[in-house]
Amino acid sequence: MDRSLLTDEQWAVILAFLLRHPHVYVGNPLTCRAFLEAVLWVLRSGGQWRLLPAARGAWNHVFKRFARWQRRGVWAELQAHVVRDPDLQQLLIDSTVVRAHPCAAGAEQSSAEAEALGRSRGGFGTKIHAVT
Numbered sequence: 001m002d003r004s005l006l007t008d009e010q011w012a013v014i015l016a017f018l019l020r021h022p023h024v025y026v027g028n029p030l031t032c033r034a035f036l037e038a039v040l041w042v043l044r045s046g047g048q049w050r051l052l053p054a055a056r057g058a059w060n061h062v063f064k065r066f067a068r069w070q071r072r073g074v075w076a077e078l079q080a081h082v083v084r085d086p087d088l089q090q091l092l093i094d095s096t097v098v099r100a101h102p103c104a105a106g107a108e109q110s111s112a113e114a115e116a117l118g119r120s121r122g123g124f125g126t127k128i129h130a131v132t
Helices: 008-020 029-045 059-071 074-083
Strands: 093-099 118-120 123-131
Touching: 008 029, 008 074, 029 059, 059 074
Parallel strands: none
Antiparallel strands: 093 123, 118 123
């Protein structure tokens, strides 16, 4: 399955929001869905707008509509709407431990608290956790 495609359930939630939004003209729902999937392709692939495959639409039209929605705050409101009930299906937790030399925590101009370094069995270090 192409991860840039929306499921029918996801599209139903998004379409209901877009139909009620005062700054969005949906027009043909299939065209609007194709636009959203083109935006997802760019965001998920990290590609440039100009590299958008022709099958996803003309990059300039997609970008202009994306920018217009950004100026009007549609993306922020859409995110708030869909995050209200997260399904946590694609939750990723990542952790790492960064080791530091003992002198990194003992420098005269800073303290271990300022550097967020802690002492453990492995020595000085800090843990970083990210949930995306």
